[in-house]
Amino acid sequence: MGTATGLYHRSYAEVLALRQTRAEYARLALLGIALAVAPFVLPPVWLRVACQAGIAAIGAIGLNILTGYTGQISLGQGGFLAVGAYTSAIVVTRMDLPTPVGIVAGIALAALVGAFFGLPALRLKGLYLAIATLASQEIVLWVVRNWSAVTGGASSLLVPAPRVLGFPLRSDFAWYWVIVACGAAAALAATNLFRTGIGRAFVAIRDQDIAAQAIGVDIVRYKVLAFAVSSGFVGLAGALTAHYTRTVQWEQFTLDVSVLYVAMIIVGGLGSVAGSIYGAVFMLVLPAGIQQLGTALRDDFPIITEKLPALQHAAFGLVIMLFLIFEPRGLARCWQRVKDYARLWPFRY
Amino acid sequence: MAELIQLSINGLANGSILALAALGFVIIYKATGVINFAQGQFLAIGAYLVYTGVQVFHLPWPLAILLAMAAGVVIGVSVERFVLRPLVGEQAVAVIMVTIGLAAFLQAVVQLIWGTTPLEFPRFIPAGTITLAGATVPVDRLVAIAVAAVLLTAFSWFFRRSRSGIAMRAVADDQQAALVMGISVRRVFALSWALAAVSAVAGGALVANILGVSGDLAAFGLVVFPVVILGGLDSISGTIVGGAVIGLLMTFTARYVGGGLQTVVPFVVVVLVLLTKPYGLFGQARIERV
Numbered sequence: 001m002g003t004a005t006g007l008y009h010r011s012y013a014e015v016l017a018l019r020q021t022r023a024e025y026a027r028l029a030l031l032g033i034a035l036a037v038a039p040f041v042l043p044p045v046w047l048r049v050a051c052q053a054g055i056a057a058i059g060a061i062g063l064n065i066l067t068g069y070t071g072q073i074s075l076g077q078g079g080f081l082a083v084g085a086y087t088s089a090i091v092v093t094r095m096d097l098p099t100p101v102g103i104v105a106g107i108a109l110a111a112l113v114g115a116f117f118g119l120p121a122l123r124l125k126g127l128y129l130a131i132a133t134l135a136s137q138e139i140v141l142w143v144v145r146n147w148s149a150v151t152g153g154a155s156s157l158l159v160p161a162p163r164v165l166g167f168p169l170r171s172d173f174a175w176y177w178v179i180v181a182c183g184a185a186a187a188l189a190a191t192n193l194f195r196t197g198i199g200r201a202f203v204a205i206r207d208q209d210i211a212a213q214a215i216g217v218d219i220v221r222y223k224v225l226a227f228a229v230s231s232g233f234v235g236l237a238g239a240l241t242a243h244y245t246r247t248v249q250w251e252q253f254t255l256d257v258s259v260l261y262v263a264m265i266i267v268g269g270l271g272s273v274a275g276s277i278y279g280a281v282f283m284l285v286l287p288a289g290i291q292q293l294g295t296a297l298r299d300d301f302p303i304i305t306e307k308l309p310a311l312q313h314a315a316f317g318l319v320i321m322l323f324l325i326f327e328p329r330g331l332a333r334c335w336q337r338v339k340d341y342a343r344l345w346p347f348r349y
Numbered sequence: 350m351a352e353l354i355q356l357s358i359n360g361l362a363n364g365s366i367l368a369l370a371a372l373g374f375v376i377i378y379k380a381t382g383v384i385n386f387a388q389g390q391f392l393a394i395g396a397y398l399v400y401t402g403v404q405v406f407h408l409p410w411p412l413a414i415l416l417a418m419a420a421g422v423v424i425g426v427s428v429e430r431f432v433l434r435p436l437v438g439e440q441a442v443a444v445i446m447v448t449i450g451l452a453a454f455l456q457a458v459v460q461l462i463w464g465t466t467p468l469e470f471p472r473f474i475p476a477g478t479i480t481l482a483g484a485t486v487p488v489d490r491l492v493a494i495a496v497a498a499v500l501l502t503a504f505s506w507f508f509r510r511s512r513s514g515i516a517m518r519a520v521a522d523d524q525q526a527a528l529v530m531g532i533s534v535r536r537v538f539a540l541s542w543a544l545a546a547v548s549a550v551a552g553g554a555l556v557a558n559i560l561g562v563s564g565d566l567a568a569f570g571l572v573v574f575p576v577v578i579l580g581g582l583d584s585i586s587g588t589i590v591g592g593a594v595i596g597l598l599m600t601f602t603a604r605y606v607g608g609g610l611q612t613v614v615p616f617v618v619v620v621l622v623l624l625t626k627p628y629g630l631f632g633q634a635r636i637e638r639v
Contacts, residue, residue, distance in 0.1 A: 073442045120623050126441035127384045127582075131574050132623045135616040142613035255571075259449055266446050310460035317454030324447045325435045 062233025084238025114231020269332030364596020389570020581632025
């Protein structure tokens with residue numbers, strides 16, 4: 001492997017390149033092949049999980065931009081998801097516009113609402129900001145529940161299946177490709193964001209906001225921008241959820257969902273785009289896996305069926321705690337260690 | 350006029366329950382700087398423990414409450430030892446999320462042990478009503494106000510005067526300086542979690558007496574935020590004022606505005622308070638330096 005003695009860059013372009021070694025290109029190719037083959041081999045249940053995980057990954061990348069890279073804690077993702085989902089659904093059903101227009105509108109409005117609820121971040125940080133975003137979540141959901149004329153209130157909003165080239169997009173198989181394409185675009189956009197000055201300003205604010213201000217980072221602008229960009233990604237995830245599930249209901253966007261998203265980026269790894277994806281996949285595969293296991297064991301242990309939701313919940317809480325205690329930098333760090341081990345083998349370091 | 354008194358007493362009763370729920374929250378934040386999202390679950394566990402003592406083991410209820418408090422102390426101290434201590438010095442998001450994970454875990458454990466159906470709580474406070482200035486007031490609400498007042502006063506005295514309370518305040522102020530003065534920071538942390546658990550058992554029993562036992566008690570963990578933000582995260586007297594204001598606000602909104610607005614008004618208050626006076630009415634402002 002070419003990396004064993006280190007990397008020798010000869011130009012700035014090489015330093016900034018996304019992939020630098022042949023091994024990295026090989027892994028990317030393998031990932032591409034795996035993604036392309038997956039829908040043909042996965043059983044229907046897991047294909048559905050894959051679609052959900054892909055949508056969640058987009059939202060998790062958005063949240064990671066805000067929390068992992070900019071250091072602003074948000075417990076309000078559910079609210080921003082709701083904004084994206086409802087906007088897109090309403091634009092498509094009430095105004096009869098094509099689905100892509102709805103999705104773009106969802107992204108735009110989610111970014112706007114996100115920027116607005118990011119305003120408290122100008123004065124608050126840490127715990128206080130977490131509580132402020134928690135409040136924003138409750139307020140957004142209350143508006144959704146009570147503004148029946150527009151959102152349908154407590155009842156759900158039905159969305160028609162979008163049409164691609166005249167064919168309705170309905171099956172998980174078809175959706176898989178759309179979601180993978182959106183996910184790849186989101187991952188690329190987020191990775192590139194952190195190769196620019198804006199991304200570096202975000203990281204500076206996370207590391208020490210007062211120091212960042214002292215060296216000329218416009219904190220007001222970049223904090224609001226971080227909220228807007230992050231909520232834009234989350235809005236995309238929300239809009240995709242709306243069209244994928246074809247129903248929008250306020251129960252899809254409760255505080256539990258916000259917590260789930262924070263759990264994803266913690267399990268995956270704060271401040272890592274790839275980590276957001278690992279985390280999203282992990283947090284969706286975990287309950288589905290327990291579900292499958294429970295179904296398999298149903299005949300031997302009949303009691304397990306009724307205890308299943310509680311077991312899923314317990315596993316969820318336990319995973320968060322164990323990761324924070326034993327691997328606070330998440331799956332991204334675990335994977336990094338595996339790669340280091342392979343690269344340095346047979347030496348330890 | 351009678352209606353006004355009626356509403357005020359209902360509001361104050363709700364507020365005193367909120368203040369009790371907020372108390373454990375404030376104790377933990379005051380001493381250890383941790384926001385405990387699992388406080389609602391502590392409340393529910395406290396109520397379930399008292400329920401089990403009385404209904405399953407047929408203990409007299411004072412004994413059941415004492416035993417539940419002892420069990421609560423064990424739970425609180427082990428949570429501090431095994432969950433929070435490894436995270437000392439980690440960033441805020443890690444500490445917040447670990448208590449959220451804890452909340453999910455405890456909620457699931459409660460479901461696994463006691464199921465999800467609400468249970469009838471053995472009433473230890475008489476149910477009747479009395480007439481006060483033309484308004485009918487349930488006795489249990491008055492008792493709730495009284496118990497909350499006694500407990501909150503006791504805890505403020507504890508923090509102001511007792512040796513351990515002063516040690517806790519010292520640790521909250523500056524951990525290193527407290528260590529240098531010979532205070533065991535570990536013991537203070539354990540003590541604060543134990544006290545929070547005790548207050549949660551008291552609060553849980555009281556709330557369950559009015560509302561019955563179910564996992565829904567944990568929802569109180571969320572309504573607590575407006576109370577503590579308004580009163581100041583590290584102020585016991587703040588919880589009294591915050592609890593009263595939020596309780597009254599919710600009751601009056603429900604009566605005079607309606608439309609489910611009472612559930613969102615507390616959170617609007619949170620945003621307004623955070624935007625204008627982030628440390629609340631009685632909280633201590635902290636200055637950050639690079």
